[in-house]
Amino acid sequence: MQPVHLGWLERAGVELALLRLDQVDALICGNKWFKLAPYLKQAADLGLDGVMSLGGAHSNHLHALAAAGARFGFRTVGLLRGEEQDNPTIADLRQLGMQLHWLGYGGYRRRHEPDFWMPWRERYPGLLPVGEGGGGLPGARGCAPLVAQVREQLAGIGWGDYQQLWVACGTGTTLAGLVLGESGAHPLVGALAVPPGHGVEEQLPALLAQAGVEACGYRLIDASRGGFARIDPTLARFILDSEAECGVPLEPLYTGKLLLALHDEVAAGRVARGSRIVAVHTGGLQGRRAMQERLLALAAQRE
Structure with a gap:
């Protein structure tokens, strides 16, 4: 768990910590x-x-x-x-x-x-x-222990609790696992990396039903920027500026989009001052290698 300090968070009175799954392993990393x-x-x-x-x-x-x-x-x-x-x-x-x-x-x-x-x-x-x-109920159950990892590390960053747990969604499997792990203790937010209507809304309840759990305790927001793997100048500039400010490497398909969606929620006043939020960094940095030049070119359009 790593506290992340960004100006827009501090101005809004919101604290953020990332569960750095990108650091689990050099190759078998992330969620x-x-x-x-x-x-x-x-x-x-x-x-x-x-x-x-x-x-x-x-x-x-x-x-x-x-x-x-x-x-x-x-x-x-x-x-x-x-x-x-x-x-x-x-x-x-x-x-x-x-x-x-x-x-x-x-x-x-x-x-x-x-x-x-x-x-x-x-x-x-x-x-x-x-x-x-890796979608499916076994994959979801494999992600459920991540909630315990979050709770075990709270004291290490000086937190007693948190108000929301955020994760990016591709298939919805990791979010389903977090729902299982939370058991209703904290609200969950799934930042959709794919546009609404591409199946996650149906897959999540189906996964949870297989586990014998009611599909509740989470909400989905559209973080896709109009399409999976779609990168626009605003997202590219946000990622590069965030990396420069907090030092955490991001990728543009999942965690980068998640943080921009959180930024927009905070800017719209939908996150209460004093909130402590945990977000899962799901890795994926290896995939950024082929996108770096495109990311820099798009970000330059916002300068």
Whole structure:
């Protein structure tokens, strides 16, 4: 846990601490390890050889999975969105030993269909299929202990309690885990990295229902800036200025958008003076490598 000091927070009388999951591990970092661990145990318990999963060309999830496979000695297969390309993430996946298959865009859109995994199970009978981003109830349960980590570290930063817990949402799995961990003790805010209407609103209640928990205690806000992976000059400038002021590295798809959404909530007066907020830094910094030049160019438009 790291207190973060930014001028706009201090002027509003709001305190913020980040749970720095980006510092968990150099390669298996962020919330990805917490979502993956239950699936890796499941594969081991079933006597399987490894795991196959889905993601985009900059996927933090596939990157963490490939790194875990290389470190712990199990096979990994990645099914990727779009056409074959090269970037720093793809180079890492190959170097880490992940076998890659490019599905195109139409093929990737089929991932939610009931028979999607059938040919891949036949091709790789020794691998456990895991949904995009490590989504699903096992992944959510893997994230539930993060709440205990927050509470255990409060005294270390001089806090007795907090008023809200924030996290960015891609599939909603991490937020579902935090709902399980909080058990109604604190309000949760999910900052949507994908625009509303792309499934998170339905997936969250479904995940919680599987866990036997009522879908309550959280609210969702649109932090997507109009689309997943969409970066505009305002976001780019905000990220670079925030990094310069507080020293915490950010990425533009999740934590950067979360902090800008929090800024906008504070500016609109929807966060009470005196509030203490914990936000989860979900990692993803490896994916920023291919975006740095674009980020700088966009930020320059705001100067």
